[in-house]
Amino acid sequence: MKTPLRPLVLSLLAGSAAVSLRALEWQTSHLERRPPAGAEVVRVEYRFRNSTPKPVRITGLTTSCGCTEASVDDTMVRPGASGSVKVLFTVGKRTGRQLKSIYVHTDETPGLTELELVVELPSEGAWQ
Template sequence: MALFPGHKQEEQVVVRNYKIAAALFITLVLFSVFLFTRQNKNDITHEQTSSIEQVDSSRFSELAKQENAFLLDVHIPEQTHIPGTDAFIPYNEIEKHTDQLPSDKTTPILVYCRSGNMSRQASETLASLGYTTIYDLEGGTDLYKQQVEIIVITPETQDLGTVIYGDVAKTEFTLTNFTPDPVEITNVSTSCGCTQAEVEKKSLAPYESTRVNVSFDPAVHKDDTDLGDLTRTIYIETNNSNFQKVTAEITAMVVKN
């Protein structure tokens, strides 16, 4: 018979409480380690799969010429776009407009704004969305305009696909005067009478663009001259001595019914 039964019961309660507390502490430690390991793993994976590279104007201009490059303007308010820009999405609304972004997350995305601050934030957002190759224009368009001057038609080529002989196919290009000087369009011509082109504006202010409307009529010669796989060229001449003639092309497969 115990001399102090109350003391023994108290000891048992203390031991039981100690075991519970120890178990809870160990569980908490293990859970914290799990979360830390998981976060580190996610961070490492993110670093391994996503690349954000700041590039200067010259490199950015060269990268933009790649066929699969996606050019994204994120500046607000909307500004004059660099020629060939594929989309305009405000830097703080990237996640709301993912439908405008490439579905292939490996697509090179060239991001720019006016000075570089908004594009930096947008690049981080794109990386968090899983895009693996991101180029951020250093200095934005403010610096780009000082280093890159160009008069250009975009895109370089428009594929009309299959055109039925007797039908008239239509498409459009964009002519951009990406220089600090106004420019006059002095002549518009094409490589064949089957192709007609006209510009909507013949006088462009600095950094202004205009639409180039093009029509293609393979039956204009009333013979089989314009059948098969064809390429036709559009020529636009300007009064800018550095860009006296700029060109673009249309391609088509012409067939008879």
């Protein structure tokens, strides 16, 4: 007996698409910056859009380090609306490559979305 593959493949694809869909579509989830020597802070924005037909609430923002702060102007994102997560990284006495994570929690997406910030700082002695 011959099993029709097309309906099986389509149902598998539909099932996997439903799992991988995120309520917020991100312009990028990875940013890299090289601040000038002597910079005290690095500021970046991660832009997003609500691609669902219903409102999405951002329920929390957490970061991987106390040197990194994240904020959002409006926690309720209407259907089709855009916004951004603003991130402030404090350089302090850090040198070299810094990898920081920002975690976005919503009421729509199971789990969380991870945003990455890579900051390339001058090595010690290059500040002078």
